[in-house]
Amino acid sequence: MKAAALNEMTFTELLEVAAARNIEFTAAPSRAELHEALVDAAPTLAERDCACAECGETFAAKRDHANFCSTKCRKTWNNRRATRGAELYDLFMALRYDRKWSSTVGMWQLICRLASEWKRMDNEAGRTYVRPEKWLEANRAWLKSINLGVVKIGRGNKA
Numbered sequence: 001m002k003a004a005a006l007n008e009m010t011f012t013e014l015l016e017v018a019a020a021r022n023i024e025f026t027a028a029p030s031r032a033e034l035h036e037a038l039v040d041a042a043p044t045l046a047e048r049d050c051a052c053a054e055c056g057e058t059f060a061a062k063r064d065h066a067n068f069c070s071t072k073c074r075k076t077w078n079n080r081r082a083t084r085g086a087e088l089y090d091l092f093m094a095l096r097y098d099r100k101w102s103s104t105v106g107m108w109q110l111i112c113r114l115a116s117e118w119k120r121m122d123n124e125a126g127r128t129y130v131r132p133e134k135w136l137e138a139n140r141a142w143l144k145s146i147n148l149g150v151v152k153i154g155r156g157n158k159a
């Protein structure tokens, strides 16, 4: 369990987690003492139940941001993502850099329909979408820092 997750819990919830983990105090603990004891117990608190993004099965995650129950599920999910990504790459590049042709074929609408179809297939198969937080964390500042000359990335960037 990460410190951030603990920060979001009420005092009562922290007490309940401590009790469930058999963490004992000699006197009634303050919130800070409770927090510290739970962070110290992190190795045993780290396991939590997660649903696999590929098969939907519940599993005990040993680290934060674990999305898959097994290597097989992770590979299956990532292979489908790579295939979809390649399709989307071609369509998006055409949308962005071949605007005239894209508008005649209704490219944006096609991209949205494709995403809807992927979502429908995922829902049917019990798969979930994984928000690209890791990617953002790793790339957002870098992309925003690139000087593209006339074109600026992001909305409201009117420098």
Ligand SMILES: [Zn+2]
Pocket (backbone or CB within 6 Å): 052, 053, 054, 055, 056, 057, 068, 069, 070, 073
């Ligand atoms: Zn799985």
